[in-house]
Each structure stands twice: as C-alpha cells, then as structure tokens.
Amino acid sequence: MQRIATSNAVADMFGPGKYGFGAGNPAAGVRPTYFSADWCNQVQEEICALPEVLGIVIDGSSRNMLATAVLMLVQGMASSYAADTGAANSCVVTLSPGITVLTDGMVIRFKAKSNNTGPSTLTLNSLGAQPIYGLNSTALQGGEIRQNGYCTVLWNASIGGFILQSCNGGGLQIGNGTQSQHGATVGQVQSGAMIYASDGGAANAYVVNYSPGLTALTDGMVLWFKAKVANTGASTLTVNSLGAQPFVGASHSPLQGGEIVANGKCQVVWNAPLGAFVLIECTGGALQVGNATQSQHAVPLGQVQPIFGSAGSSSSRNKLINGGAQVVIQTSSPSLSTAPQYGPVEMIAGWASGGAITAGTLVQDTAAPVGRTGKAVRFQSCTLTGSGQMSWRYRMESGDAVNMKNQTATFQIKVQHNVGSAINYTVVIRKPTAADNFSSTTVIGTSAATSVASGVAQQLTFTQALGDCSYGLEIEVQAACGAVTTKDFWWTEWSIEEGAAASNIEFRPIPVELAACMRYYQADTFHCGGAPIASGTGSTAVSSNSTSIQGTKTLSVPMRAQPTLATKDLAGNSGAYSFFPPSGGQTNNQQMTSGGVGLSTTTIDLDATASVAAITWCRFTYTLSARL
Structure with a gap:
C-alpha cells in the first residue's frame, strides 16, 4: 500500500512525507488532487485481501465485507x-x-x-x-x-x-515460589519448606532464618523450627531480621525451662495482641498449659500439687453417684411439679417454684448439647408463669457425708438452657438436722449467682467449708428463669470432691454406678413356683401346693434402708399378681386371700394363700424405693 503520489498531491498533509488529497480551489485555478489507476488498484486489493484470506468471496452488492472479516478474526481467532x-x-x-x-x-x-x-x-x-x-x-x-x-x-x-x-479444570504447573507474593507449589507446601528452618541461636535466644525471608510478622502466622539447644528459662525468638520477640507457653506465661529440647521440632504461632510467639509444642519438651476449668482440660502441675502432691492431701474423687446421668432405672418420666420428685435419672429430683406450671417433663436426654457423653437430666418443654425457678437436687446419705465432715469441698455441675435471655444459677448446700431425715435442714452455704447465656454450656463451681455434715448433705442448684414458655434445662456431670479446686469429674464404670444407684431404687420381676423358670435377678423357683405359695428373692444389692414396695401384675395392674394354674393360661389381676410380701433391706419374701386353687407359679413386677 502507498499514499497518493500524483503531481498535485498535498505534501506533508499528515506529517512529514505523508501526502494527502486536496479539494482544490476553482476560483483560484487550483485543481483537486489527481487520482491514478495504480493508486486505486493498490487500495482496492489491500482492502479485498483480508476478506479473501478468510474465504469470503467479494460481492459488489455488499458494503460490510471488511467488517465481517474483522469480526471473524475477533470472534473465532480462526488462525490460532x-x-x-x-x-x-x-x-x-x-x-x-x-x-x-x-x-x-x-x-x-x-x-x-x-x-x-x-x-x-x-x-x-x-x-x-x-x-x-x-x-x-x-x-x-x-x-x-x-x-x-x-x-x-x-x-x-x-x-x-x-x-x-x-x-481450565487442570492443575497449573508453576515454579517454586521464592518471594512472599509468589505462588507456591504443592511440593513446597507439603514439605513445609517455606515455614521450616533450623535454629542457629543459643539457649533461651533462638534465631531462625526462613527462605524466602519473612518481612513481617502476621497475627496467626505458624512457623516450625528445629531447636539447637534446650531452654532453661524465659526465651526469645528472632525470625530473619525482625528482632528478638518474647516466647510464651500455651498459658500465655513466659517459658520456665524444659519446654524446648535440643533437636526438638518446635511449632510456634505469632500472637499480635500479646506481641509474642506462643509455643504450641516442642517434641520431647514439657507442655505449658493454663489452669483447668473443665473436666477434659489438661491440668498444670501447679494446680495438681495442692491436691495430690503433699503429705496428708485429701482425695479428689467424686463423692456423688451417677454424675454422668447415665443410670436410669425408673421407667416413668413425671410431669414437672411444684413438689420435688425423682425422674428417670437416678439420684436426681427436680421441681419448679415461683409460678404456675402448665407444662414440663423430667426426662433423661441421651443427645444433650452439654457434657461429654450426651446424657443429662432434662427439664423438657417447661412453661412457667411469674417469677419462676427451676430446681435440681441431690441428697447424700449420712454414711457417705460423714466422710466429708469438717472438710472443704468443691461442687461442680454443667448446665445449659435454651430460649430467651441469660439467667442466674445459684448453688445451695444444706445438711439435715437428723441422720438421713431431710424434713428439716440447715443451710451450710450459698454460692454467688452465675449468669448463663442461652444456648451456652457452662460449668458451675462452688467451694464451701462443710463443717459437721455427719447427718447428710443436700445440694440444690436453682435456675432463676422467671416466666418461660416451652423452655428446656439440662444438668449433667455433677461432682463434689474434697479440696478447693474442681478437678476432672470421675466417670466410674456403669456397673459400679448402677450398683450404687440400686442401693436407693430397684425395679425387677419376682417369680416363684414351677415353669417358667425363675426370672429376675435373685429369683428362686420353689414348689407350691394347691393354694399356698412361698418364695424368696435375695436382692443383688442391699437397700439403704427398709424400702417401700410397689407391685404390678404382668398386665400392669397395681397391687395385683399374675397366676398360672395347672390347667394353663395366665390369670392376671389376682389377689392373695391371706399373707403377702415381706421386705427387708436384702430380700423379698412371698408367703401367702392364693385366690386361685392349685396354681403352678406366681409372678409380679415391683419397684423398691429407699430414696432420700
């Protein structure tokens, strides 16, 4: 292509050497710039070349062929x-x-x-x-x-x-990053090459240079290094040229010595608010932890030593039974009442006060939002008016309480509630005025109120000097909820232990907890006579005559005191018996014409005359209660 170059082209019209067309001036005798066939042919072929190279046939009736060709190049990039x-x-x-x-x-x-x-x-x-x-x-x-x-x-x-x-959709292969803003390869990330280096400092003054070099410390930054020597006390860490920074342990206290060992692999995190590196771990070194406040927390030596580490220190084992809310013997779940009553979780009574109760049930929750095992006492779907209060209660018999006489003890329990605003929880410890007789009690101590937000699991603790508690102990936890509608309350992991610190709650084996609970409440079946064979723990099959029947069952666990008996026949009729005569068929809702069931703390004795002649066996279900 070339610019117009006829004899009267306008010189330098578009810059030096860039000729153009002039319109001429007839009045002055100046002609317009001449065309030439050579120039016109060059322009024509230059324009036609692009459509034709893209396969477009030149068509004299079209005026957008050049635009079409350019669009094809842009849209399809057909050439690449x-x-x-x-x-x-x-x-x-x-x-x-x-x-x-x-x-x-x-x-x-x-x-x-x-x-x-x-x-x-x-x-x-x-x-x-x-x-x-x-x-x-x-x-x-x-x-x-x-x-x-x-x-x-x-x-x-x-x-x-x-x-x-x-x-798109494929992995992107790149070179190893060498600067802070570079992308990193999987190999670099997996090997930790960018956040791991060897210490080149001295004891208590660690120096680590990473590559690529770090230019700033960012809150939450995690680094690893291999320690050259052990620490003997408070220490610092210098990263690249960013200056010596203090080292603290997981309790945010200065290192004491022995937390870092020679050749140990150390993990640290920069905590900007503290202005210090926190030592997360060093293989082979001691681990600094904060004081434990929950059952699963690690315990620092300083917290344990006052309990276990000196001569004459007292035991810290849990003195309360069924602390994990795991043992259930009672099959019924009573409705919430203003009078204390036992629910299915053994050893625990509950009630409401301060307002009218229109709904609520005492149950065992096996998927509770609080506690390790998911099991808890639950006051379920409670509706209460006025200045309502929910109460949880545990009573300890004199035989156990005397072991805590004149001791300082710490009670703990985990609680949670849902729906509504925060409520205050208070712990009250009392003692009866006579052995195992809680009809009259004296307050030993009352805790300060603890505010517990809705939907938050929280541990309550209360330390109290018990004085002479030889007659027994009563522990009540009060939740000042006010008027509530369809609200749940959970209680679990209760414990009382000697000493002024709450240690990990003791989770005893289920057979141990069950046996302890059966001292207060039992439920089983009594059977005596011929076939079927004896059923129920301790039952003994004995012979029977035409109208008289006798049998003795030895309880697998002796009761705390002479129990109260409640019986039902096999059809659920209270105070009745099920008989099986020789002619066959089970006869329910029967009574004895004389005699009956005798009780002691260790046995159930049946010695009676049946209302049906010539029975083969007698059977009934029962509950025994020696609850406090």
Whole structure:
C-alpha cells in the first residue's frame, strides 16, 4: 500500500512525507488532487485481501465485507484455534490456514480431547510432535490438561517446546515460589519448606532464618523450627531480621525451662495482641498449659500439687453417684411439679417454684448439647408463669457425708438452657438436722449467682467449708428463669470432691454406678413356683401346693434402708399378681386371700394363700424405693 503520489498531491498533509488529497480551489485555478489507476488498484486489493484470506468471496452488492472479516478474526481467532484430535498425552491440532513454521512466541489455543496422565506432546499441522512443558519449563506430570478443557500454549524456541499457560479444570504447573507474593507449589507446601528452618541461636535466644525471608510478622502466622539447644528459662525468638520477640507457653506465661529440647521440632504461632510467639509444642519438651476449668482440660502441675502432691492431701474423687446421668432405672418420666420428685435419672429430683406450671417433663436426654457423653437430666418443654425457678437436687446419705465432715469441698455441675435471655444459677448446700431425715435442714452455704447465656454450656463451681455434715448433705442448684414458655434445662456431670479446686469429674464404670444407684431404687420381676423358670435377678423357683405359695428373692444389692414396695401384675395392674394354674393360661389381676410380701433391706419374701386353687407359679413386677 502507498499514499497518493500524483503531481498535485498535498505534501506533508499528515506529517512529514505523508501526502494527502486536496479539494482544490476553482476560483483560484487550483485543481483537486489527481487520482491514478495504480493508486486505486493498490487500495482496492489491500482492502479485498483480508476478506479473501478468510474465504469470503467479494460481492459488489455488499458494503460490510471488511467488517465481517474483522469480526471473524475477533470472534473465532480462526488462525490460532482448533480442536484436538489426538490421544491422551499426544495432542494433535490442525489449524486452518495451516501453520508452516513455528515462530518464537506464537500462541495457539485448542480444545483438549482427553486428560493427560503424564508428559505430553503437541503436533501442530504437519510440524511434528513437540513436547509440552509447564510454566516451570519442565515436563507435565499429569492432570494439567483436562478433557474438553480450553488450552493455551506458547511456542518457546529457546527450549524447543510448547509452554502450557492454562487449561481450565487442570492443575497449573508453576515454579517454586521464592518471594512472599509468589505462588507456591504443592511440593513446597507439603514439605513445609517455606515455614521450616533450623535454629542457629543459643539457649533461651533462638534465631531462625526462613527462605524466602519473612518481612513481617502476621497475627496467626505458624512457623516450625528445629531447636539447637534446650531452654532453661524465659526465651526469645528472632525470625530473619525482625528482632528478638518474647516466647510464651500455651498459658500465655513466659517459658520456665524444659519446654524446648535440643533437636526438638518446635511449632510456634505469632500472637499480635500479646506481641509474642506462643509455643504450641516442642517434641520431647514439657507442655505449658493454663489452669483447668473443665473436666477434659489438661491440668498444670501447679494446680495438681495442692491436691495430690503433699503429705496428708485429701482425695479428689467424686463423692456423688451417677454424675454422668447415665443410670436410669425408673421407667416413668413425671410431669414437672411444684413438689420435688425423682425422674428417670437416678439420684436426681427436680421441681419448679415461683409460678404456675402448665407444662414440663423430667426426662433423661441421651443427645444433650452439654457434657461429654450426651446424657443429662432434662427439664423438657417447661412453661412457667411469674417469677419462676427451676430446681435440681441431690441428697447424700449420712454414711457417705460423714466422710466429708469438717472438710472443704468443691461442687461442680454443667448446665445449659435454651430460649430467651441469660439467667442466674445459684448453688445451695444444706445438711439435715437428723441422720438421713431431710424434713428439716440447715443451710451450710450459698454460692454467688452465675449468669448463663442461652444456648451456652457452662460449668458451675462452688467451694464451701462443710463443717459437721455427719447427718447428710443436700445440694440444690436453682435456675432463676422467671416466666418461660416451652423452655428446656439440662444438668449433667455433677461432682463434689474434697479440696478447693474442681478437678476432672470421675466417670466410674456403669456397673459400679448402677450398683450404687440400686442401693436407693430397684425395679425387677419376682417369680416363684414351677415353669417358667425363675426370672429376675435373685429369683428362686420353689414348689407350691394347691393354694399356698412361698418364695424368696435375695436382692443383688442391699437397700439403704427398709424400702417401700410397689407391685404390678404382668398386665400392669397395681397391687395385683399374675397366676398360672395347672390347667394353663395366665390369670392376671389376682389377689392373695391371706399373707403377702415381706421386705427387708436384702430380700423379698412371698408367703401367702392364693385366690386361685392349685396354681403352678406366681409372678409380679415391683419397684423398691429407699430414696432420700
């Protein structure tokens, strides 16, 4: 192409040497710039060349052929895109018009036919298979090219291969990062190479240089290093050239010595609010922890020593029974009342006060939101008016309480409630005025109120000097809830132990807890006579005559005191018996014409005359209560 160059072209019209057309001036005798056939032909062919190279036939009736050609180039990039027709790891792309030579920097795009599983090649038109490298200029490893992914490659003449710049859905191979803003490879991340180095300092003054070098300490930054020597006291850590920073343990206190050992692998985290590195761990070193406040917390030596570490220190074992709310003997779940009553979780009574009760049930929750085991006493769906209060109660008999006479003890329990605002919980410890007779009690101590937010599991603790508690102990936990509607309360992991600190709650084996609970409440079946064979723990099959029947059952666990008996026949009729006469068939809702059941703390004795002649056996279910 050339600019107009006829004899009267306007010189330098668009700059030096850039001639143009003049309109002329007839009045002054100046002619317009002359055309020439040569110039017109050059312009015509220059314009037609682009549509024709794209396969467009010149049509004199169309005035947008050049625009169409440009649009084809922009939209389709027809000269650098095609679909792959090869196999996995051997891509084949045929461009149209065909490429006859590979030019340094040439960019090609293609749609992959298959996933690659390792090193791969690309054959472009008939130019032979050429290796495909990643952005780190090494062979592909697999997964960089994905089926139906759109791939962009660049020919690098210096290394004689295509560089895969991207493929949507595929892994991106890059070089190892060496600066803080660089991308990191999986290998770098997995090896921890960027956050691990060896200490080059001295005891109590650790110096670690990471590569790439750290230029700032960021809150929450985690670093690892191999310690050169052990620490003997308070220590510092210098990272790269960022200055010596103090070291603290997990309790946010200065190190004391022995937390870092020679050749130990140390993990630290920068805590900006503290302005210090927190030592998370050092293999082989002692671990600093804060004081324990929950049952599963680690206990520092300083917290344990006052309880166990000196001569004459008292036991810290749990003196309360069924602390994990796991033992259930009573099958009924009573409705909430203003009078204390026992629910299915043994040893615990509950009630409400301060308002009218319209709904609520005492149950065992086996999926409670509080506590380790998920089991808890639950006051379920409670509705209460006025200045309502929920109460949880545990009573300890004199035989156990005397062991805590004149001791300081710490009570703990975990609680939670839902719905509404925070409420105050208070612990009250009392003692009866006569052994195991709680009809009259004296307050030993009352805790301060603890506010517990809704939906939050919280441990309550109360330390109290018990004085002479030989007659027994009563522990009540009060929840000042006010008026509530369909609200739940949970109570679990209760314990009382000697000493002024709450240690981990003791979870005793279920058989041990069950036996302890059965001292206060039992439920089973009594059977005597012929077939079927004896059923129920301790039952004894004995012979019977036409109307008289006798049998004795020895209780597997002696009761605390002479129990109260409640019986039902096998059909659930209270105070009745089920008989089986020789003629067959079970007869329910029967009574004895004389005699009956005798009780002691260790046995149930049946000596009676049946109302049915010639019975073969007698059977009934029973509960025995010696609850306080």
